[in-house]
Amino acid sequence: MQPLLLDRLLQIADLFQKDMARAFDGTGLTPARVHLLWALQHAGPSTQQALARLCGVSPRNITGLVDALEASGHVRRSPHPSDRRAVLVELTGTATETMTQMQQEHADLDATLIAAVAPEDRAAVERGITAIALHLETLVADAAASEPAKGAP
Amino acid sequence: MQPLLLDRLLQIADLFQKDMARAFDGTGLTPARVHLLWALQHAGPSTQQALARLCGVSPRNITGLVDALEASGHVRRSPHPSDRRAVLVELTGTATETMTQMQQEHADLDATLIAAVAPEDRAAVERGITAIALHLETLVADAAASEPAKGAP
DNA sequence: TATTGTTATACTCTATAACTATA
């Protein structure tokens, strides 16, 4: 009995996360903090509310993550130019370099993994994985919609 | 610029975990606890040391997880027949049923996702994902070996 | 009145180190 395709996919994600965590080790970075840095790199300077939405966590949680990243010199808080309630969070120069390098390594790993697939299978794998991701996204969205989180069922 | 294959794989894992977490909601189960139940179902009654190795976490952590699962009626501790230091952890009847059902749903989801792939691509996807998983496993093992965790580099 | 961020509180997962009881 061979493992299910789904189990293979989960194994890949697990291995990747282990590898990431090992790479951070000693830098003060963690998966949650890197996720925030990654969101910042893509969105540019953002309010904490925006980061909470992008990362899918509570605003309170963002406060803690930004506190830690500010202490380690990865991000900077500055006053919002037009809304005195809000702050803008942005990457520092060194963090921008770190993220650029991380993105490069990410792309390199992607190329390495694709190279492990037989050339005649590559197009089918791309198509298949994309189809699975889209289908699963639909399933999860439907499940979430039919069960409105809290309150009125 | 289309997303990298690796990003698709991580997205799939993330969606799956979200869906799992939503399914547990209100049952007192969490991903870590389900992982332990899953290990128990496959290994049969086990000592906590064995569970620590299977789950890849510290023995201390297993104590906490087993405490919680015992309180919620999913597992039972019993004395080890030949080693009075150790305890055997085993699934209760209801937990066995829960896990059987969960495994069935897991298999159903796997079938659903495979059905989302074009029939002529399925064999290639199976081969490709297996190749990627094996290759990544090798990469991570090599990285771990060249950096002996703690102490002597 | 609604929004932004924070303080307060709490729970889960995780780890290491020290201790107890066995082997």
Place this chain on the structure above:
DNA sequence: TATAGTTATAGAGTATAACAATA
């Protein structure tokens, strides 16, 4: 001496709820 499990302690990630300042 080494092993199985626990207590003690600590830190990260997460959440909700209450509160301040500002829109």
